Amino acid sequence: MGKATGFMEYDRQEESWIPEKERISNFQEFHKHPDENTRKCQAGRCMDCGVPMCQSAIELKGMVTGCPLHNLIPEWNDEINQEHYEHALSRLLKTSNFPEFTGRVCPALCEKACVLGSLDGNPVTIHDNELFLIEKAFENGWMTPKIPKIRSGKKVAVIGAGPAGLAVADQLNHRGHLVTVYEREDRIGGLLMYGIPNMKLDKKIVERRRKLMEEEGVVFQTGCDIGKDVDFAGLQKQYDAVILCCGAKKARTLNVAGSEECEDIYYAVDFLKSATKDLLRRQKDEWTISAKGRNVVIVGGGDTGNDCLGTCIRQGAKSVTQLEMMPKPPEKRTADNPWPEWPKVLKTDYGQLEAIQIFGADPRIYETTVKDLITEQGKLKAIRTVKVRFENRILKEIKGSEKEIKCDMMLIAAGFTGCEDYVAKACNVNVTKRGTVETAEGTYHTSVPGVFAAGDMRRGQSLVVWAIAEGRHCAAEADRYLMGYTPLT
Numbered sequence: 001m002g003k004a005t006g007f008m009e010y011d012r013q014e015e016s017w018i019p020e021k022e023r024i025s026n027f028q029e030f031h032k033h034p035d036e037n038t039r040k041c042q043a044g045r046c047m048d049c050g051v052p053m054c055q056s057a058i059e060l061k062g063m064v065t066g067c068p069l070h071n072l073i074p075e076w077n078d079e080i081n082q083e084h085y086e087h088a089l090s091r092l093l094k095t096s097n098f099p100e101f102t103g104r105v106c107p108a109l110c111e112k113a114c115v116l117g118s119l120d121g122n123p124v125t126i127h128d129n130e131l132f133l134i135e136k137a138f139e140n141g142w143m144t145p146k147i148p149k150i151r152s153g154k155k156v157a158v159i160g161a162g163p164a165g166l167a168v169a170d171q172l173n174h175r176g177h178l179v180t181v182y183e184r185e186d187r188i189g190g191l192l193m194y195g196i197p198n199m200k201l202d203k204k205i206v207e208r209r210r211k212l213m214e215e216e217g218v219v220f221q222t223g224c225d226i227g228k229d230v231d232f233a234g235l236q237k238q239y240d241a242v243i244l245c246c247g248a249k250k251a252r253t254l255n256v257a258g259s260e261e262c263e264d265i266y267y268a269v270d271f272l273k274s275a276t277k278d279l280l281r282r283q284k285d286e287w288t289i290s291a292k293g294r295n296v297v298i299v300g301g302g303d304t305g306n307d308c309l310g311t312c313i314r315q316g317a318k319s320v321t322q323l324e325m326m327p328k329p330p331e332k333r334t335a336d337n338p339w340p341e342w343p344k345v346l347k348t349d350y351g352q353l354e355a356i357q358i359f360g361a362d363p364r365i366y367e368t369t370v371k372d373l374i375t376e377q378g379k380l381k382a383i384r385t386v387k388v389r390f391e392n393r394i395l396k397e398i399k400g401s402e403k404e405i406k407c408d409m410m411l412i413a414a415g416f417t418g419c420e421d422y423v424a425k426a427c428n429v430n431v432t433k434r435g436t437v438e439t440a441e442g443t444y445h446t447s448v449p450g451v452f453a454a455g456d457m458r459r460g461q462s463l464v465v466w467a468i469a470e471g472r473h474c475a476a477e478a479d480r481y482l483m484g485y486t487p488l489t
């Protein structure tokens with residue numbers, strides 16, 4: 001342990017964000033660059049617990065706390081505290097393929113399980129320490145291409161270049177297989193590129209990783225839609241194994257009359273993707289789908305809704321309201337939700353904080369949904385909302401609670417219901433009742449021999465860290481299938 005008394009000497013100090021009023025003028029990342037001295041002290045708060053719950057990833061009441069990658073957190077915290085940065089990096093990279101992504105966007109499942117957090121509610125800043133370390137490594141030129149010395153002669157196709165596909169490709173390439181990643185978009189990254197907004201994850205960070213992986217031998221074929229541009233059976237003949245990592249982008253629809261036809265209603269991911277595409281090719285301040293001057297209602301109070309909120313504010317929306325069906329969570333853990341369970345508490349994220357600063361009020365309205373659309377000549381003018389409540393798990397409307405809200409643009413961020421039908425059909429794989437690709441229990445093997453699945457496509461809409469963890473496990477199984485044994489974990 002670097003500093004035995006660190007947890008008593010130093011208070012928790014997170015990396016600060018650029019103030020709301022300043023950061024909403026652009027789409028640049030809002031986290032400030034990690035400061036070395038602060039991170040060193042913060043890493044010294046790690047107590048090197050006998051049972052480090054942060055790296056355990058245990059499931060409690062259906063939710064996981066602790067790092068799904070089993071990152072060796074106490075080890076690299078200790079090395080950071082002692083300024084042994086290169087050694088700390090080698091320990092981090094042992095379990096994590098892309099800490100520059102998780103260091104920016106991971107909700108830090110590790111911190112929710114940190115033992116220090118159980119004592120005083122101020123866990124070690126694991127997430128910020130991780131980002132500090134990987135960015136220091138890139139800055140110092142330690143992230144050089146590691147080209148495999150021996151090739152196995154086996155060829156693998158990965159379909160989908162989101163975090164799951166990238167993790168599979170990285171693992172199998174380093175194992176010596178020849179990996180080609182097929183991606184239907186013009187850029188790699190999946191939701192890292194065309195979902196999570198630039199202010200949370202700068203797209204240059206994704207491109208930086210692409211360059212490194214290409215130098216290491218991974219081939220990316222972008223603009224290539226399997227099932228539309230390329231025949232799946234042809235791929236199976238060409239490759240020794242095929243791995244499906246196509247995500248779970250089938251959006252939950254809004255069950256409101258006229259919503260499918262109304263041209264002022266968009267799905268959240270379509271809106272966010274369009275905003276990032278505009279930013280990347282931008283000459284002028286113009287948006288293909290614009291919230292500028294509009295009264296926007298976002299249906300869905302979760303993280304995707306929050307990303308829409310931050311994007312609408314930056315585009316100059318007149319007002320933004322976020323509707324959430326569930327009741328407002330408590331500010332603090334309740335007695336039936338003790339540490340180290342995932343804390344079911346109120347989270348006010350960056351977009352909501354910005355809305356509070358700009359519009360003077362929290363944009364979220366709880367236990368409320370859309371009842372009707374009010375349109376004039378096909379244009380959305382307002383919506384009627386209604387209060388709802390779950391009674392015996394059935395959602396019931398509360399009579400007389402209807403209200404009208406001005407709305408000329410609506411974004412649906414109500415979650416996802418599984419992978420897109422055409423992909424599963426084209427690959428001829430079985431699909432579960434949840435709309436995800438079926439794999440044999442406890443494995444990543446689909447119903448088709450030699451075809452594997454990982455990430456959201458198998459797990460359902462989840463988190464970047466889970467996509468990477470699934471990618472790693474799936475790569476190990478595919479390797480065992482190809483070689484008869486595997487050193488991958």
Ligand SMILES: Cc1cc2nc3c(=O)[nH]c(=O)nc-3n(C[C@H](O)[C@H](O)[C@H](O)COP(=O)(O)OP(=O)(O)OC[C@H]3O[C@@H](n4cnc5c(N)ncnc54)[C@H](O)[C@@H]3O)c2cc1C
Nearest residue numbers: 160162163164184190191226246247455456462463464467
């Ligand atoms: C708006 C939004 C914000 C989010 N923010 C966070 C966050 O802050 N932190 C976090 O941890 N998680 C976040 N998530 C969840 C996280 O992004 C996903 O869990 C993760 O990206 C899943 O990775 P994946 O590789 O399985 O799928 P995806 O990232 O969806 O990637 C799948 C890829 O497959 C490609 N593809 C699909 N079909 C084909 C085909 N037929 N041929 C070729 N290519 C194909 C797609 O174009 C895509 O690039 C967010 C999700 C959304 C929607």
Ligand code: SF4
Nearest residue numbers: 067102106108109110
């Ligand atoms: S990947 Fe997420 S859960 Fe794991 S150590 Fe990093 S921030 Fe924590």
